[in-house]
Amino acid sequence: MAKSRIAKTIDAYRGTVPQFLRFVLIGVSSNAIGYGLYLVLTTIGVSPSQAVTAIYFASATLAYFGNKSLTFTSNASVWSTGARYIIAQLIGYAMNIALLAILHDYYGYSHQLVQLIAIGVVAVYLYITLKVFVFQDTK
Numbered sequence: 001m002a003k004s005r006i007a008k009t010i011d012a013y014r015g016t017v018p019q020f021l022r023f024v025l026i027g028v029s030s031n032a033i034g035y036g037l038y039l040v041l042t043t044i045g046v047s048p049s050q051a052v053t054a055i056y057f058a059s060a061t062l063a064y065f066g067n068k069s070l071t072f073t074s075n076a077s078v079w080s081t082g083a084r085y086i087i088a089q090l091i092g093y094a095m096n097i098a099l100l101a102i103l104h105d106y107y108g109y110s111h112q113l114v115q116l117i118a119i120g121v122v123a124v125y126l127y128i129t130l131k132v133f134v135f136q137d138t139k
Contacts, residue, residue: 023067039112081134085130
């Protein structure tokens with residue numbers, strides 16, 4: 001008997017919730033450390049955008065390996081996913097810097113709050129992008 005469309009949809013998304021929870025676990029871990037370093041750097045006088053720049057790519061590099069092996073359980077080589085991951089992270093970085101520039105520099109909101117918001121916005125973007133662009137069908 002052929003599966004109904006609803007059953008196929010449920011099967012397709014059955015693994016998404018645990019996958020998303022693994023992404024959140026890795027993200028919370030790496031972003032808590034990154035945000036702590038961000039606060040330290042800005043407290044000692046580093047500008048918010050410079051602090052993000054100093055931390056973002058190191059954090060993204062570490063997150064790559066956690067997301068590749070734990071979140072998306074990809075067996076693909078770094079070579080097959082690396083370029084797409086770099087593109088996704090560059091866009092995420094640009095989003096983060098843009099949010100800081102608009103909400104902090106232009107509108108005057110607290111950079112600490114803006115960075116927390118940016119972490120959330122970029123995380124949603126990255127989950128979707130990593131799932132459909134970087135690690136799609138790479139098992």
